Amino acid sequence: MTRTLITGGLVITAAEELTADVLIEDQRIVALASTGSEVAAGWRAERVIDASGKYVIPGGVDAHTHMELPFGGTKASDSFETGTRAAAWGGTTTIVDFAVQQVGDSLRAGLDSWHAKAEGNCAIDYAFHTIVSDVTDEVLKELDLLTESGESTSFKLFMAYPGVFYSDDGKILRAMQRCAGNGGLIMMHAENGIAIDVLVAQALAAGHTDPRYHGEVRRELLEAEATHRAIKLAQVAGAPLYVVHVSAASALAELATARDQGLPVFGETCPQYLFLSTDNLAEPDFEGAKYVCSTPLRPREHQAELWKGLRTDDLQVVSTDHCPFCFVGQKELGRGDFSKIPNGLPGVENRMDLLHQAVVEGRISRRRWIEIACAAPARMFGLYPRKGTIAPGADADVVIYDPTASQTLSAATHHMNVDYSAYEGRQVTGRVQTVLSRGTTVLQDGRWLGRAGHGGFLRRGTCQYLG
Ligand code: URP
Ligand code: ZN
Ligand code: ZN
Numbered sequence: 001m002t003r004t005l006i007t008g009g010l011v012i013t014a015a016e017e018l019t020a021d022v023l024i025e026d027q028r029i030v031a032l033a034s035t036g037s038e039v040a041a042g043w044r045a046e047r048v049i050d051a052s053g054k055y056v057i058p059g060g061v062d063a064h065t066h067m068e069l070p071f072g073g074t075k076a077s078d079s080f081e082t083g084t085r086a087a088a089w090g091g092t093t094t095i096v097d098f099a100v101q102q103v104g105d106s107l108r109a110g111l112d113s114w115h116a117k118a119e120g121n122c123a124i125d126y127a128f129h130t131i132v133s134d135v136t137d138e139v140l141k142e143l144d145l146l147t148e149s150g151e152s153t154s155f156k157l158f159m160a161y162p163g164v165f166y167s168d169d170g171k172i173l174r175a176m177q178r179c180a181g182n183g184g185l186i187m188m189h190a191e192n193g194i195a196i197d198v199l200v201a202q203a204l205a206a207g208h209t210d211p212r213y214h215g216e217v218r219r220e221l222l223e224a225e226a227t228h229r230a231i232k233l234a235q236v237a238g239a240p241l242y243v244v245h246v247s248a249a250s251a252l253a254e255l256a257t258a259r260d261q262g263l264p265v266f267g268e269t270c271p272q273y274l275f276l277s278t279d280n281l282a283e284p285d286f287e288g289a290k291y292v293c294s295t296p297l298r299p300r301e302h303q304a305e306l307w308k309g310l311r312t313d314d315l316q317v318v319s320t321d322h323c324p325f326c327f328v329g330q331k332e333l334g335r336g337d338f339s340k341i342p343n344g345l346p347g348v349e350n351r352m353d354l355l356h357q358a359v360v361e362g363r364i365s366r367r368r369w370i371e372i373a374c375a376a377p378a379r380m381f382g383l384y385p386r387k388g389t390i391a392p393g394a395d396a397d398v399v400i401y402d403p404t405a406s407q408t409l410s411a412a413t414h415h416m417n418v419d420y421s422a423y424e425g426r427q428v429t430g431r432v433q434t435v436l437s438r439g440t441t442v443l444q445d446g447r448w449l450g451r452a453g454h455g456g457f458l459r460r461g462t463c464q465y466l467g
């Protein structure tokens with residue numbers, strides 16, 4: 001048995017803050033005690049990490065990533081190896097990625113294919129949601145089986161991308177009805193893709209090919225409409241609903257209304273919607289392509305509403321939707337036609353720091369930072385308290401965070417396998433110093449000590465916000 005002791009740091013969880021020593025045995029946290037207390041003074045360990053003046057926080061849980069996702073004739077540029085390493089550099093120790101069902105195939109085949117990509121390659125622990133592209137009778141049975149076994153207890157459906165991932169309302173309702181009975185959680189990409197495709201064709205016919213038109217045709221109203229429809233379908237089915245990557249204030253208002261009615265409806269937003277805007281999409285010389293993702297970036301006024309939603313708990317989770325494509329050779333596929341720009345932004349390495357910057361700026365409290373980035377995603381997807389907190393019995397996924405260090409985000413220094421940063425040149429206060437994944441130090445003072453294959457697959461329970 002190996003004992004590790006982290007001494008003197010400010011331990012922050014979603015529930016409390018205290019200056020405490022944390023005792024780890026092998027892969028688990030076994031005890032916490034106030035620094036200087038008699039109990040803590042009696043602890044001995046082979047390895048002692050002095051965290052005085054630092055925060056001791058749970059490793060981040062990023063519940064929305066797309067490593068190696070095939071999209072738009074190319075594939076996301078981070079592999080499970082490079083993407084999980086970058087995640088750890090940024091203080092994230094668990095990702096939940098999306099296994100994709102191909103139309104005509106089973107969910108099983110999609111999961112097998114994603115296990116093959118991830119197994120033996122991850123630096124941190126990982127789990128899978130399943131993207132359901134084809135709701136059939138067989139697939140409905142698989143929703144039961146996968147939820148029961150814990151291999152995948154959440155399922156993403158798309159109201160967008162006709163001909164690719166799109167499901168019509170009947171298919172969505174059938175999947176929701178199934179999850180009403182089996183405990184699975186439906187995750188929704190809420191944009192009216194049928195209407196958007198009409199606007200895309202009209203924009204291109206009018207010669208509007210620049211990346212900024214991506215934001216214009218994917219109208220806010222079409223996110224709000226789809227969010228409203230998804231909520232009503234879930235209500236008809238009697239199922240819970242989790243809306244992914246909420247970017248529009250009016251879509252958030254739909255969630256808030258539903259929550260005020262007591263419906264089991266949850267929402268996620270992403271750093272790009274909190275920190276970036278349509279101003280980025282309008283950058284000249286095709287630079288706007290770097291910011292093409294769906295839902296799209298919105299005018300800057302939406303940001304304040306999203307921050308408010310995070311404070312009032314109308315939004316529960318901040319995930320990255322990390323789906324990187326290099327500018328050279330990948331984003332460039334859409335020169336002359338914005339609809340051919342692969343959708344997605346890099347960010348898995350930046351989430352914890354950007355949200356800490358919001359703490360520095362007084363937008364959210366320290367505990368809310370840990371809640372939206374660690375505890376809530378773990379609870380939402382059945383990983384709590386193994387992940388997302390610092391408590392006896394939890395996995396020793398621990399980050400020692402220097403709240404006063406300053407850094408400049410840049411592609412020149414990040415570890416994601418992508419040739420640009422969406423936050424290039426942005427100064428933030430706070431930086432990850434040391435990262436433990438299940439008791440193993442994977443990063444220490446800027447030195448990488450992790451290895452591909454350390455990370456293991458996580459079976460999950462069902463959503464822990466439901467009765
Ligand atoms: O633009 C995005 N979000 N790409 C990833 C796929 C998705 O819809 O989440
Ligand atoms: Zn989506
Ligand atoms: Zn409310």
Ligand code: ZN
Nearest residue numbers: 064066321323
């Ligand atoms: Zn996504």
